[in-house]
Amino acid sequence: MQIKINNKLYNCEDSDTVLAVCKKNGIQIPTLCAHPDLLPSEGVCRMCLVETNQSKCLVSSCTQKVCDGLEVSTETVDVNKARKINLELLWADHAGKCAKCKKNGRCELQNMAEVYDIDEFKFVPRRKELKSENELDLLKDNWSHTVVDEKNPCISRDSQYCIECRRCVRVCKELQTIEALGVNYRSSKTNVGTPYEEPLDCIFCGQCAAVCPTAAITEKDDTEKLEKALADPKKMVVIQVAPSVRFSFGEEFGQPTGTFWEGKLVAALKELGADKVFDTALGADLTIVEEATELIKRIKKSEFTRRSLGEGGPMFTSCCPSWVLFVEKYFPQYLPNLSTCKSPQQMLGALTKTYWAEKEKIDPKNIVSVAIMPCTSKKYEAQREEMDGDVDIVITVRELARLLRKKKINPAYLDEKRFDPALGISTGAGILFAQSGGVMEAALRTAVEKLTGEELGKLEFEMVRGEAEYRCAEIEIDKIKLRVAVVHEIRNARKLLEDIKSGKEKFDFVEVMACPNGCIGGGGQPQPTNKFVRSARIKAVLDRDKNMPLRKSHENPAVKKLYKEFLGVPGGQKAEELLHTKYTNRKK
Amino acid sequence: MQIITRSWDKIDPLNINSYIRQRGYEALQKVVRELTPADVIKEIKNSGLRGRGGAGFPTGEKWEMAAGTPSDAKYFICNLDESEPGTYKDRTIVEKNPHQIIEGLLIGAYAIGAKKTFIYINGNYKKQAEILRIAIGQAHEKELLGRGILGSAVDIEIEVFEGAGAYICGEETALINSIEGKRGEPRLKPPFPPIAGLFGKPTIVNNAETLANIPYILRQGAKKYSQIGSSVSPGTKLFILSGVARNKGIIEAPLGITAQELIYNFLYGGGLEAGKEFWFAQIGGTSGRLLPAGKLDQPLTYGNCEYPIGSGSILIVDKNANIKDYLLSWAGFFHRESCGKCVPCREGTYRLWEIAKRLKNNDLCEKDRENIEDILWTLANSSFCPLGKFASVAWSDAIKMFPDKIFKA
Numbered sequence: 001m002q003i004k005i006n007n008k009l010y011n012c013e014d015s016d017t018v019l020a021v022c023k024k025n026g027i028q029i030p031t032l033c034a035h036p037d038l039l040p041s042e043g044v045c046r047m048c049l050v051e052t053n054q055s056k057c058l059v060s061s062c063t064q065k066v067c068d069g070l071e072v073s074t075e076t077v078d079v080n081k082a083r084k085i086n087l088e089l090l091w092a093d094h095a096g097k098c099a100k101c102k103k104n105g106r107c108e109l110q111n112m113a114e115v116y117d118i119d120e121f122k123f124v125p126r127r128k129e130l131k132s133e134n135e136l137d138l139l140k141d142n143w144s145h146t147v148v149d150e151k152n153p154c155i156s157r158d159s160q161y162c163i164e165c166r167r168c169v170r171v172c173k174e175l176q177t178i179e180a181l182g183v184n185y186r187s188s189k190t191n192v193g194t195p196y197e198e199p200l201d202c203i204f205c206g207q208c209a210a211v212c213p214t215a216a217i218t219e220k221d222d223t224e225k226l227e228k229a230l231a232d233p234k235k236m237v238v239i240q241v242a243p244s245v246r247f248s249f250g251e252e253f254g255q256p257t258g259t260f261w262e263g264k265l266v267a268a269l270k271e272l273g274a275d276k277v278f279d280t281a282l283g284a285d286l287t288i289v290e291e292a293t294e295l296i297k298r299i300k301k302s303e304f305t306r307r308s309l310g311e312g313g314p315m316f317t318s319c320c321p322s323w324v325l326f327v328e329k330y331f332p333q334y335l336p337n338l339s340t341c342k343s344p345q346q347m348l349g350a351l352t353k354t355y356w357a358e359k360e361k362i363d364p365k366n367i368v369s370v371a372i373m374p375c376t377s378k379k380y381e382a383q384r385e386e387m388d389g390d391v392d393i394v395i396t397v398r399e400l401a402r403l404l405r406k407k408k409i410n411p412a413y414l415d416e417k418r419f420d421p422a423l424g425i426s427t428g429a430g431i432l433f434a435q436s437g438g439v440m441e442a443a444l445r446t447a448v449e450k451l452t453g454e455e456l457g458k459l460e461f462e463m464v465r466g467e468a469e470y471r472c473a474e475i476e477i478d479k480i481k482l483r484v485a486v487v488h489e490i491r492n493a494r495k496l497l498e499d500i501k502s503g504k505e506k507f508d509f510v511e512v513m514a515c516p517n518g519c520i521g522g523g524g525q526p527q528p529t530n531k532f533v534r535s536a537r538i539k540a541v542l543d544r545d546k547n548m549p550l551r552k553s554h555e556n557p558a559v560k561k562l563y564k565e566f567l568g569v570p571g572g573q574k575a576e577e578l579l580h581t582k583y584t585n586r587k588k
Numbered sequence: 589m590q591i592i593t594r595s596w597d598k599i600d601p602l603n604i605n606s607y608i609r610q611r612g613y614e615a616l617q618k619v620v621r622e623l624t625p626a627d628v629i630k631e632i633k634n635s636g637l638r639g640r641g642g643a644g645f646p647t648g649e650k651w652e653m654a655a656g657t658p659s660d661a662k663y664f665i666c667n668l669d670e671s672e673p674g675t676y677k678d679r680t681i682v683e684k685n686p687h688q689i690i691e692g693l694l695i696g697a698y699a700i701g702a703k704k705t706f707i708y709i710n711g712n713y714k715k716q717a718e719i720l721r722i723a724i725g726q727a728h729e730k731e732l733l734g735r736g737i738l739g740s741a742v743d744i745e746i747e748v749f750e751g752a753g754a755y756i757c758g759e760e761t762a763l764i765n766s767i768e769g770k771r772g773e774p775r776l777k778p779p780f781p782p783i784a785g786l787f788g789k790p791t792i793v794n795n796a797e798t799l800a801n802i803p804y805i806l807r808q809g810a811k812k813y814s815q816i817g818s819s820v821s822p823g824t825k826l827f828i829l830s831g832v833a834r835n836k837g838i839i840e841a842p843l844g845i846t847a848q849e850l851i852y853n854f855l856y857g858g859g860l861e862a863g864k865e866f867w868f869a870q871i872g873g874t875s876g877r878l879l880p881a882g883k884l885d886q887p888l889t890y891g892n893c894e895y896p897i898g899s900g901s902i903l904i905v906d907k908n909a910n911i912k913d914y915l916l917s918w919a920g921f922f923h924r925e926s927c928g929k930c931v932p933c934r935e936g937t938y939r940l941w942e943i944a945k946r947l948k949n950n951d952l953c954e955k956d957r958e959n960i961e962d963i964l965w966t967l968a969n970s971s972f973c974p975l976g977k978f979a980s981v982a983w984s985d986a987i988k989m990f991p992d993k994i995f996k997a
Contacts (some may be wrong), residue, residue: 043776046931046970058970063776082932082970085962089935123939125953132951164928183771183928186754188938190928 004071017041018061018072019048029074030083030112032090032213033165034062036530037516038174045165046086047112050074058082084116092123093188094214095160101215102402106527108213109163145189151199153383154220154376155209159191162216168192168208175516176490178202178326192216203329203490205322205514206376206396206523219376219396219524223403226393229368230273236362239274239370240348240423241265243281244434244519245397247540248374251526251533252401253412258536260544263416269372270417271409278352279419280371281426283344284433284442286351286562287319288553290579291341291439292446293570295509299451299480313500314485314507317439319343321381322514324583326490331497332585340580342387344433345371345378348423349390350578355566356422368392372400374434374522377514386581396524425558428459428551434541436488436518437471440464440511444475444484445552452478459551465542467517467535470496472507488513488521589816591804591824592797593840596684601719604726607687613732615806619695620740623806628699629655632802634810636822641667641758641795642872642898644821644890650792653782654700657790664702665767665786665793666693668709668716669751669758672873673921674901677826678796680838682716685800686723690746692799694733695806697744700792705746707796708763711753720748755925756975760785760793762927773927774973797826818844820891827856827888827897831869831904834858847871847895848884851904865907868989872898874921875978878985911986911993912948919944922979932966933976939963940983947994957995960987 002009003018005027012021019041022029032045041062049058053071058078073079091113098104113120121129149157164183169192172181180202184191194200209217229237250259266277298315318324318339327334342350349371353364370393371378382391395403404411418424429445432438441461449456463473464486471486485507487493493512499505515521520537521529550556567575599606607613619628633648654662666689670678681689689707697705709717724746727733735743754772756762761775764786785791801823805813814822821843827850829836835858841850847869851857860866869879871888876898879886888897905914923941928934940963943956960983967980987994 040776043972044930046972049970060972078969082966085966086931086935086970089939089963089966090931092939093935122955123959125955129954131953163931164934186928187923187926188928188934190934 001066001068003066006072006074012066014066016066018050018052018064018066018070021066022061022074027074029061030115031062032108032112032163033167035167035171035211036532037211038167038170042166042170045090045163047083049079049082051076051079080116084118087113087116088118088120088122090163091118091120094163095158096120097160101161102218102221103215107215145185145191147191147193147197149194149199150220152201152204152220152380154204154379155200155206156218156220157193157200158216159193160216161214162192163214164190164192165213166192167211167213168217171207171211172202174491176203176205176207176514177494178490181208203322203325203514204377204380204523205490207515208523209376210521210523210525210527210529219399220379221399222379222393222395223399223406226370226395226403229370229393232368234366235368236275236366237273237368237370238276238278238352238356239269239372240278240280240283240345240352241269241372241419242345242374242434242519243284243426243431244374244522244525244537244541245372247434247520247537247544248525249397249401249411252397253410255412256536257533258540260540261411263418264411264414265372266419267414267417268404268409268411271414272404272407274370276420276422277417278348278423279426279430280344280348281430281433282423282556282558283346283348283351284319284430285427285553285556285559286347286579287341287344287433288429288439288442288446289559289563289570290347290575291317291339292443292450292554294339294341295443295447296450297571299482299508313337314510315339317443317511318581319433319439320513320515320518321375321377322490323493323512325377325380325586326493326514328583328586330494330587332587334497335583335585338583340582342579342581343378343381344430345373345394346381346387346390346581347579349382349387351423351562351566353390354578355562359422370395372397374519374525375515376523378524384581397526398524401526421558423558425556427553427556428545428548429553430556431541431545431548434518435520435538436513437464437466437486437511438518438541440484440486440509442553443509443511446554448475448477449552449554451480456552464511467538472505482508484508485510487511488518489516490514589824589842590840591816592681592688592800592826593684593838599685601682601684601686602722604687604723604730607685608730611807612687612803613691613730615803616691616694616732617738619698619806620738620742625655625699625701628695628806631806631810632699635805635813636810636820637798637801637805637813638821638890639795640797640801640825640900642672642875642896644896647794647798650782650794651696651699653780654790654792657783659790661704661787661789662700662702663786663789663791664693664697664700664705665760665763665791666705666707666796666799667758667760667763667793668707668713668796669763670710670713670796670899671753671755671758671925672875672899672901674830674903675828675873675899677828677838677900679710679713679716681796681800681826682713682719686719687727688800688803689796690720690723690727690733692794692802693746694737694744695802696792696794696799698742700790702792703743703745705744706749706767707746708749708751708757708767708793711751713750717748717750724748754927755921756927756973759973759975762973763793764791771927773929774975817842818887818889818891820844821889825888825897825900828899828901829857829904830901832861832864832906833902833904834861843889844887846885846887847879847902850888850902851884857904860904860906867905867907867909869905870903870982871895873901873903874918875975875981876901877981878989880989911990912944915983915986915994916941916944916948918979918982922975926975926979930972930976932963933971933973933979936963936967936976937979940967940979952995
């Protein structure tokens, strides 16, 4: 089908919306509520309005389906007038404290206000514009109702900044099926919030913050803590960096999506004042060695008794804290199936304060262990009781970029640096943790070699790759058939658990990531993150793995050294003590 | 001409037998025993009946859409949310003759093949909900509803569903959301409810007064009905006169009647209260337009007309009234009742209400006059649903008609 936009013909699919056709062809249309991950759109913000030959009124292009003979104008006088007035109305209800706002310069509302040249004081005048004292009550918003929620370690909410676009409500309900956020009250009092305005109690995946166009929902800011630690001469600040961060960090400094910026990242952290910069990918390699050992143990244990695939339920990965929390809160019957391995962040944190501290003869009390993560939930994970404070501060990519800008550090101008070698050597397998399917592939590379005792020919397990949200595969290793699955987004995890519960599906090993496409789409990643951005990042991850000299976790020389010098054997007593954890039933 | 009010005060609303004595449930018997669903729809289409809730959509066409959509389940809903200020006709039908609505609802459900029906009633109508429950109970005992109606193979259940009194829940998709347990907010159309409505199934939402016309049409025939009232929109309508009319309250009159006749004829409004002078009338409740004295010859009907009659409420305003009071009342109403979904309505109605308060106190700010124009314009042109558009109607008319009275202190 073809439709006419601004007097030019464009090809489109029958199911397309006008907005989708415009986006595909580079025609700019402003949107505040539409998001590529949340389709179909609901037409709430009334920004994407266009004129068509089919309707007397303006229509929202995000909801208008294409049809034969449709002619659209995207920039008429009326269209721009409506956008401007609606923006001015939104602005009047918005906090407008731009200068000290976390999202200053990166706020979709602010950017749009600039484009449409709005009068910020149209509906709420400034004090000096008032004619008489009687008008003072104009400045008091007698319907305003603000909710500030800082009660959890991961996510901050301040409804003064909220423009009620409802992206967070939809992402929480549609992608994550948690429904922690909803719409409260009516009319101008309408507010996005939790039921009965209780403090946010969810799995802290941070997808709400990732899609928020303003600063209404943001990552909890821990940069101050980090600054304080860096300024303290008695403290040794040791920073580790998650695998996915090096593929997205550049976006914050204007690099194209999917730019691999490992060296620049390390350099920036050193410039910031980090004493040591370690690689979480090493923690990932360790996780794989421990997890593969655990998987083999579980398989061997059930080898004689198992009659069919997946008897006794699968082993689930445990590196995603939101997923772990989801099981604890909603499906505690599967807690025994979670791998007891700590996440790479916590393994590396534990080793920093034991192995490395011993080696360097530093009192662990003087070490501040910091993790740069793509994830808001990691902040919660670091505070879990079982984790003994191995990681002190967790900083998301957005926070780090903000801090660097504040300190006037632009990584683009720095010379690339390498991780500190003590805990800074990693493999392609560890890097793969950045995206959904990576833990599975890395674990299989190790498990297969350990089970068969032979070297793998082809390292790529194509059957677990891809961006499909629910991927299953059957793998035969040494006459043992393994059925594995990879899912991302909690809605798919929930479906998988329901399938296992009802007996419809049986698996031996399942990888779950709470965020879309795994950590690469994490709640702490640079904005915007959407399916197109994620695809570019994934490509960069797979390329990097392919070009690494070492691609199997158990071949990582640093890992081998660790076991030799400190940990003993995988799954051994010391490893068990330092690298494994336990879970709690948190169902309400 | 009386259709709806014909047997009012002659029957006991709490006793089904008194309704049956007035030829009640005759139409239902005829429908279930003699007519196919297609026959019923044809009859309603031929009658020319239009929805009495406000929009005036042809009822038969709506039913045909739902009947023609294949589905394992269909729903029929009677809209008794009635929250337009100055409108209380549906409530009065329930008080006077609840079975009229129930009979119409059953016939409609039969026509589209719905087994489950709802009466969605405004949450403030506690007494009326109770009356309906009693009436439904009595109809159950007579086997007029439930399993195997009148010994046939037709099963229809009615559930009285109490809303929470939100104005927006009178909009059919918001009403459906409310029954589904969701926030009362309008949905995107299409799909229209007759294609995909309650729980995604084909659903008809009809106003209570619309349904009250159905038994008459099937008893007397479409032809007779179509000759009453105007040709574009046959039948009678319950008008609710308020303000300075001499005869206030519910008045049944044929559609197509002029405003002049409705207000001044002794059969209907009977003129104005002593000493009062006509200034303007608001046609169709708070969301309606303002009709000046010069336009009193306008016919009041559904279909394409300059002054849509909406729910049928007519407010007659005296020359001595202060327009600023009305402006504040209108703005306050829409501000309270905006569901909060789209930007122009949520924020616009609020700012308009703020300005209305200042207007009332003769305390307008410099930008206010321009802001009024902008808000009204964006409400009318960019809102998600008709509520936003309605919020601008009376204000726009008032500003066009009496700018001096509004802007000169």
